Amino acid sequence: MSELLRRLHYLLHRRRLDAELANDMEFHREMAARDGRRLGNTLRLREEAREAWGWMWIDRLAQDLRYAARLLRRSPGFTMAAVLTLAIGIGANVAAFGFFDLIVLRPLPVREPETLLRFTRHSPEAYASTLPYPAVAFYREHSRSLSAVLALDSGKLAMEGDQNRLDAHFVSANFFQELGAAPRLGRLLDPARDEPANAEPVVVLGHGFWQRRFGADPLVIGKTIRLNGKPAAVIGVASSDFSGLSLDEPDLWAPLTRQPYFVSGSHLLTDWSNDGSGVRMWGRLQPGQTSQAAEEELRALAAALRRQHPNVTWKDESLPSQPGGYATGSMTGTRRGTGPAPASELYPVAALIGTLVLLILAVSCSNLGSLLLARGVAREREIMVRVAVGAGRTRLIRQLFTESLLLALLGSLAGLALGYVVLRNMLALTGAPPWLDATPNGRVILFAIGVGFLAAILFGLMPAWQVARQRHRATLMRQILVGAQIAASCVLLIVAGLLVRALDHALSTHPGFEYQQVISIDPGLATHGYSPAQARTYLDTLQSRLRELPGIASVCLTSTPPLGNRMMVSRIEIDGRTISVHINRVTPPFFETMKIPLLRGRSLQPGDARSIIVSEPFARFHWPAENPLGKQFSTGVDAAGAPVNHTVVGVSGRERLVALKDPEAVEMYQLAQPADLASLVVLAKTSGPPEDVAAAVTRIARSGDPTIFPEVQLLKNSFRRKLRDAEGSALVVGLFGLISHLLACLGIVGVVAFAVSQRTKEIGIRMALGATPAHVLSVVLRHFSRPVVVGLALGVGGAAALSQLLRRELYGISHLDPVSYLAAVAAFAVTVAVAALLPARRALRVDPVNALRNE
Amino acid sequence: MPVGTLVLLILRVLRSGPLHGYAIAQRILTLSSDVLRVEEGSLYPALQRMLLKGWVSAEWGISETNRKVRFYQLTPEGRQQLETELSDYDRVNAAVQAVLRLA
Numbered sequence: 001m002s003e004l005l006r007r008l009h010y011l012l013h014r015r016r017l018d019a020e021l022a023n024d025m026e027f028h029r030e031m032a033a034r035d036g037r038r039l040g041n042t043l044r045l046r047e048e049a050r051e052a053w054g055w056m057w058i059d060r061l062a063q064d065l066r067y068a069a070r071l072l073r074r075s076p077g078f079t080m081a082a083v084l085t086l087a088i089g090i091g092a093n094v095a096a097f098g099f100f101d102l103i104v105l106r107p108l109p110v111r112e113p114e115t116l117l118r119f120t121r122h123s124p125e126a127y128a129s130t131l132p133y134p135a136v137a138f139y140r141e142h143s144r145s146l147s148a149v150l151a152l153d154s155g156k157l158a159m160e161g162d163q164n165r166l167d168a169h170f171v172s173a174n175f176f177q178e179l180g181a182a183p184r185l186g187r188l189l190d191p192a193r194d195e196p197a198n199a200e201p202v203v204v205l206g207h208g209f210w211q212r213r214f215g216a217d218p219l220v221i222g223k224t225i226r227l228n229g230k231p232a233a234v235i236g237v238a239s240s241d242f243s244g245l246s247l248d249e250p251d252l253w254a255p256l257t258r259q260p261y262f263v264s265g266s267h268l269l270t271d272w273s274n275d276g277s278g279v280r281m282w283g284r285l286q287p288g289q290t291s292q293a294a295e296e297e298l299r300a301l302a303a304a305l306r307r308q309h310p311n312v313t314w315k316d317e318s319l320p321s322q323p324g325g326y327a328t329g330s331m332t333g334t335r336r337g338t339g340p341a342p343a344s345e346l347y348p349v350a351a352l353i354g355t356l357v358l359l360i361l362a363v364s365c366s367n368l369g370s371l372l373l374a375r376g377v378a379r380e381r382e383i384m385v386r387v388a389v390g391a392g393r394t395r396l397i398r399q400l401f402t403e404s405l406l407l408a409l410l411g412s413l414a415g416l417a418l419g420y421v422v423l424r425n426m427l428a429l430t431g432a433p434p435w436l437d438a439t440p441n442g443r444v445i446l447f448a449i450g451v452g453f454l455a456a457i458l459f460g461l462m463p464a465w466q467v468a469r470q471r472h473r474a475t476l477m478r479q480i481l482v483g484a485q486i487a488a489s490c491v492l493l494i495v496a497g498l499l500v501r502a503l504d505h506a507l508s509t510h511p512g513f514e515y516q517q518v519i520s521i522d523p524g525l526a527t528h529g530y531s532p533a534q535a536r537t538y539l540d541t542l543q544s545r546l547r548e549l550p551g552i553a554s555v556c557l558t559s560t561p562p563l564g565n566r567m568m569v570s571r572i573e574i575d576g577r578t579i580s581v582h583i584n585r586v587t588p589p590f591f592e593t594m595k596i597p598l599l600r601g602r603s604l605q606p607g608d609a610r611s612i613i614v615s616e617p618f619a620r621f622h623w624p625a626e627n628p629l630g631k632q633f634s635t636g637v638d639a640a641g642a643p644v645n646h647t648v649v650g651v652s653g654r655e656r657l658v659a660l661k662d663p664e665a666v667e668m669y670q671l672a673q674p675a676d677l678a679s680l681v682v683l684a685k686t687s688g689p690p691e692d693v694a695a696a697v698t699r700i701a702r703s704g705d706p707t708i709f710p711e712v713q714l715l716k717n718s719f720r721r722k723l724r725d726a727e728g729s730a731l732v733v734g735l736f737g738l739i740s741h742l743l744a745c746l747g748i749v750g751v752v753a754f755a756v757s758q759r760t761k762e763i764g765i766r767m768a769l770g771a772t773p774a775h776v777l778s779v780v781l782r783h784f785s786r787p788v789v790v791g792l793a794l795g796v797g798g799a800a801a802l803s804q805l806l807r808r809e810l811y812g813i814s815h816l817d818p819v820s821y822l823a824a825v826a827a828f829a830v831t832v833a834v835a836a837l838l839p840a841r842r843a844l845r846v847d848p849v850n851a852l853r854n855e
Numbered sequence: 856m857p858v859g860t861l862v863l864l865i866l867r868v869l870r871s872g873p874l875h876g877y878a879i880a881q882r883i884l885t886l887s888s889d890v891l892r893v894e895e896g897s898l899y900p901a902l903q904r905m906l907l908k909g910w911v912s913a914e915w916g917i918s919e920t921n922r923k924v925r926f927y928q929l930t931p932e933g934r935q936q937l938e939t940e941l942s943d944y945d946r947v948n949a950a951v952q953a954v955l956r957l958a
Binding site for chain 1 (some may be wrong): 876900902916920
């Protein structure tokens, strides 16, 4: 231990102690000279003496770094090209990791995010991400392990004078307090004042909404606004860096206990049923409690609840928790279904993006590696001199690698800057909330340096080894580098091609139903507590009024509006084979309104309680060789436990109404029953452009009940919205692919040009002996044909493997789609050929006389 | 100079009092009747190692030629190390002698 301290002491006082040693040896020399003896090389002796302290590597590193810096300064062109290439490769990785960090690793800006948990419902047969509000109240009252329980329900409210409906979050009154939020203006919700049932109705405005709609007016506090026709006082404005517990920014917050006030007739607060919308639940752990303890307690409470309300909780219901203080906790929005809960899609997507950005890094590094090898030739003399003076191979490699490390450090810094710019623009373009800050934190900076180090190893180590061995003329290394570049950018280009083609396919092919001229009207009767009889009256009136409107061709009802956000999926088992089916409860005019063809059988008729129409892929899956009409299967069990059998009466086409992307989605249609009426949506097909009739339709929709504010949408807008994601990802990956392709082509240009300049003499001799231009070209390019072919093959293989992860995003195109692959490979081959031929042409202009003269 | 004995010799020589580098070499040379010549290239590295290990410490002093130079002296750890090395050396020496005599 004290030895270490002595070493450190030496390190800190090196100069003084070395001078003292020099003095000692100088004195020794004088005395020895006096006695007639000669001393050896003092300098070397002093160095040997210094070695004992073990800090020589610092000196060597400093020396190498100084030399590397000098070298880089002397060739600014190379340095800039290298740093730029590295910046692109590292920057892409930094941007991707920065995004991942923001969404998954960084806690939301709330108080003590580590103690927040998001709870969802699970049982062996079903899952749901929301709970009935009375259940949440029960857990809040009886839980000992949670110090606070938060609830949230999102909804839409119509504000007087505003065309669009507002996004509102109804939250428990302790929401802002628990999250430690401070208001920008006024006050936020307070449990004491806003929780009681008779409290005055108040709202808190979101910061963005306050700026957009009220022009950041400070006098908005205390003003009354009318939401869904009901007055409410504005008590405050949230600050711009308040995130809530989710990634979406609502326009305003209101107390959950006042939701029935705004949404008249709503049963949210008293509805125990599993089909109601329910609320999202978070809890904060008591200090010292673990999430397992909380889950155990909630499981026991759920069992206790089941004894009191046997129909509303599931058997063996558990409430698993997820970290609530992170953005991932908000990603399970509102989902429910039977069977096991589907796995999170986050990690496959993250893995895919990670692989893509690593490919870009690979292209950058191979590019740079070839550059370094080329420079190795130019530094031949320097290396030879060093070897002659006594440098060992390890020393040389260490020095060359230090140069790569310095380059990598510069590249990391540039990549960090570039990644930050890219991420910030990406966040701005996708309309991310303002509290998502793209500024790199310690983790991102460390990641950038780590990636830089990895890049240094990738592009620097092998060339350093080759150059130190003075074997840089060997072509194998170069061929490997060229092949690697080609393979990596080929994969990116193919994947981009697949996404572009999928988008084109989605836009151009008919989804199996008519959407250009259909308007959907969603009155949301269920949230207003309409009974089936009331709903029937309302809907019948609405439909007959719409039919009277000129310009409307047909009207129908459905439970899941096409191209909407609602999905009902069930697993149906027939003869041992299970399939996931999208369920639609419709009225008979549905097929005519949506122009869905009926390939066999008949449409649904009033009174058809147990008849079903299935889509063609369903029929093909279960009854490939037989006539499906008349077949029976069960869709589940009724209250007594007996299977509910349905008969197939018709087969529709290949339409996919909601899950456009999923190639395996199949549809099933049943007649809407009275129980479904309150959740049905009206669809109206127009005979001309839907925009012409939209205003009249909205007027009619509002005329039914003044407390209801139906949402009117043109299906063609919904279609465009659905494709926005696909457009975004095609754009981004396309950009990646083009940039890496450009880098690869530049790399090839450089390598071929270099090869030409190296072999000028040989080319001169060949031309003097009468070689044809074609022969000369083939000689120059021969070395590169193999790596290009191997690279292309690897690229195609890699793309085929990678695109497996993309299958769900391809809108039905096979991930091995030959058109995309061929187009990408062809485009690639052509550009690579051009990139190689351009510098190779220079070989043809070699003057044999000059070439032979300049040895 | 047998390997490893240089440190032992320096420690022993310094037991009698602090000396500067040249004096240590001279003392060893004289006491061994010109047989054990300590090269400068081995003396100073050895002294640095002993400084690192804490067996000697260096203090400034004035030489006989009125020049400022560092004098090396034994530390208590150095004294202990000297005892250890002496006993080791005796043991090894006796063993070698035994083999040479009896083999």
